Amino acid sequence: MKYNFNEIEKKWQDFWETNKTFAAEIDHAKPKYYVLDMFPYPSSEGLHVGHPEGYTATDIIARYKRMKGFNVMHPMGWDAFGLPAEQYAIKTGIHPRITTQKSIDNFKRQLKSIGLSIDWSREIATIDPKYYKWTQWIFMQLYKKGLAYQAEIAVNWCPELGTVLANEEVPEQIEKGYTVVRRPMKQWMLKITEYAERLLIDLDMLDWPESTKEMQRNWIGKSEGARVTFKIAGENSGSIEVFTTRPDTLWGATYMVLAPEHPLIDKITTPEHITAVDIYKDNAKNKSDLERQQEKDKSGVFTGAYAVNPVNNEEIPIWISDYVLMGYGTGAIMAVPGHDERDWEFATKFHIPIVEVVKPTGSQQSDITKEPFVEDGVSVNSGFITGLKTEKAKKKVIAWLEEKGLGKGTIQYKLRDWLFSRQRFWGEPFPIIHMEDGTVKLLPEDVLPVMLPEVDNYKIIGTGESPLAGITEWVNTTDPETGKPAKRETNTMPQWAGSCWYYLRFLDPNNEKEFVNKELEKYWMPVNLYMGGAEHAVLHLFYARFWHKVLFDLGYVSTREPFVRLYHQGMILGEDSNKMSKSRGNVVNPDEVIANYGADSLRLFEMFLGPLSATKPWSTNGIEGVYRFLNRIWRLVVNEDGSINVKIQDVKPEGENERIMHRTIMNITDDIEDMDMKFNTCVSELMIYVNEIFKLDVIPKELILTLVKLISPFAPHLAEELWQKLGHTGTIAFEKWPEFDPAKVKKQVVTIIGQINGKVRSKIEADTDTPDDKLIELMKQDEKIRSYIEGKEIVKEIAVKNKLVNIVVK
RNA sequence: GCCGCCAUGGCGGAAUUGGUAGACGCGCUAGACUCAAAAUCUAGUAAUGGCAACAUUGUAACGGUUCGACUCCGUUUGGCGGUACCA
Secondary structure, X not given: OOOOHHHHHHHHHHHHHHOOOOOOOOOOOOOEEXXXXXXXXXXXXXXXXXHHHHHHHHHHHXXXXXXXXXXXXXXXXXXXXXXXXXXXXXXXXXOHHHHHHHHHHHHHHHHHHHOOOOOHHHOEEOOOHHHHHHHHHHHHHHHHOOOEEEEEEEEEEEOOOOEEEOHHHHHHHHHOOOOOEEEEEEEEEEOHHHHHHHHHHHHHHOEOOHHHHHHHHHHHOOEEEEEEEEEEOOOOOOEEEEEEOOHHHHHHOOEEEEOOOOOOHHHHOOHHHHHHHHHHHHHHXXXXXXXXXXXXOOOXXXXXEEXXXXXXXXXXXXXXXXXXXXXXXXXXXXXOHHHOHHHHHHHHHHOOOOOOOEEOOOOOOOOOOOOOOOOOOEEOOOHHHXXXXXXXXXXXXXXXXXXXXXEEEEEEOOOOXXXXXXXXOOOOEOOEEEEOOOOXXXXXXXXXXOOOOOOOOOOOEOOOEOHHHHOHHHHEEEOOOOOOEEEEOOOEOOOHHHHOOHHHHOOOOOOOOOOOOHHHHHHHOOEOEEEOOHHHOOOHHHHHHHHHHHHHHOOOOOOOOOEOEEEOXXXXXXXXXXXXOOOOOOOOOHHHHHHHHOHHHHHHHHHHOOOXXXXXXXXXXXXXXXXXXXXXXXXXXXXXXXXEOOOEEOOOOOHHHHHHHHHHHHHHHHHHHOOOOOHHHHHHHHHHHHHHHHOOOOEEHHHHHHHHHHHOOOOHHHHHHHHHXXXXXXXXXXXXXXXXXXXXXXXXEEEEEEEEOOEEEEEEEEEOOOOHHHHHHXXXXXXXHHHHHOOOOEEEEEEEOOOEEEEEEO
16 A cells, blocks of 8 residues: 555645634643744745745644643634735736635645645634724724824835835835835824833843844833933024933034934024025935935035033034934034944035044053044043043033033934824725815724725825825714714725734634733733744834733733744745745745645755755755655555554564654654754654664564554644554544653663774763773773873873873873 | 954855864766666765775964864854944
């Protein structure tokens, strides 16, 4: 009887479905384990072989944890709003809901064919009104808490996409070749900045890749310093506030710079400079961020006005330049060319004095005429802080500024508020109406969800309005509370909205009264293991943390953080070591692989390819190897005629057999439990084990049962089938994971390496745990070793228990 | 520019965390089975020299620490990811 993977896989996938094998319900008798994949965007192309890598890894963990006695939550759903479906709809006139549903069906079929142990009864899709009702509801909570507001600000406008983008999304779109320009528009914002400090501090309690935590830290961009007020020279001319991280360098501030958008410019510019300043401002306005970035040379113009340096009352010129950004700090800086790269460049170009106020400590040298000294050191030429180290000097200056009312110590973040509206059709509508008198009103809870209209024209209309704005019968409505005429908000939420809280909905997907039942939330949360690509390091993972913290503050969730452990699976490249893409023609479709080798081969091979976190190329030859391996296991148990191999007998495993079994259980268990999820070495351990069993004339049945259990998380269909063939009924999914006895892993006799001056010269056999001195004595009796030490002086003898003896000779 | 990660046979990758470098798999070579092929099984496979035992070299490069370094430290080179005037 051949290994008929097609038949076996179909049989067990049907079995799991009809028996609801993986349905998860609360069970207080068991510890819970919530293992989650980042839910996919169901694209029309379907899965490629990169997708199953993460899904297989989490599935192995899920199946392993079940066998370890955990109550496992392992759900799947669809992050289904998204631009591709909308663009396709514009082209074809087919409603995005229809194309998206088609893609979902295809994804679901593909995922099921991999044999994932998912509780499909919990399936959710962000485009389902029953789901986005609660996305809208959460927005209402944000609004009520004062965390959502509308603002006319300079936003990132992408003309090709016809929408605005969040700061976090800009780099990605620029990389794709789209242009992004700054443009003032009225938009919905979420006050994520209010949570900056907590989003930063709580990173410390997360078991996440350090690189991802670091990226979030950089994105938050916390810096400590001071705000300082500079009076503008002249009678009653007002003042300029700046932020600096180096208040200790105040004595070195020889000029000031305002961002070109700074509101004070028009007030302070002297008549003879107005023309030049206006030209510069106009230029800056028309430049995109990209253009600004690409300019390496500093530019700027003098306003004609002067400010007074509060520490020494010197008058310093006020310039404007686009190297100062309106969006950070106060939009104005004090420039210290001696101790800041950018100020140094600017001052050198425009011949502004450069003053040294910090000297390096120790033997380090600095020459500020050649380059700025930007590190910490000791203050010089700095009045009352002269001679103090930077740390102390900062504190003293801040104290002095506060005492004199000239400034105060503050903390500044790079993080800006989250631009939360998009000019798209295919997204969650806001539960907001605009009254005729201009007031903005939240709709009452009982009218949710605000549904998208049924239309057949999705063309982007001109100047930055959502396609929804053109659907007057939808836009014009009445206030359900007063009956007065009102217009609906026509922007929609960004794709991130639905993915900010989906992990909570999985716990209670059909609840019509709450977004999640509190008891269920308390039992299942937090997510124990979250698997997904590193490309979401600052976007999804940051936004979801923010929403979660808001929900925590409102008492709706019980944990501070949603995902305690995060793992990024690597990318699988095409066989040519390039990124898989349609245009390169190197995309491998899992459907084909499954048809040729079966899902178990696909799963096993994806794990065997290399470390889970690594980027690695696909290999068609490689999958032949694991396919052969699975065939070998099949033949080990099942004969040609379908009967069980007669070599498998009901005897106890003893001696070396028993040792191999315990060693394999130990190695595989350790590798699964390892923080790094070393599934590639798990597979190789299984291969070694099978190779060993193959050599036996009599195979103790326990060896085979252990093999079947050990392989069941990796190749579940094969395991189920063999389990049944070996006389069991039902599923293997909840069998107890095999245990090992460390004492039984130990060898009786071990090979000891004999080294002379660190070079391997011989090997001897010795009893396990032979004491060091005995080991050295044994080694010296070895013939080869003797020939090396004869006539030489022994300088040193080193023994490592059960490992080696090294003899140093002269 | 700055920050982070990485570099091991023809290929994907192992290495008990400082103790036999190259596990396991792919590929390749030879043999068995077969009329033949496929499948399967057996043996070999880092390089150089040698019939062989064996010797020498070898984990991007150079240097250091150590009885002993793929592993630790320093310098350099190459690749990947992030970020970019954030005061």
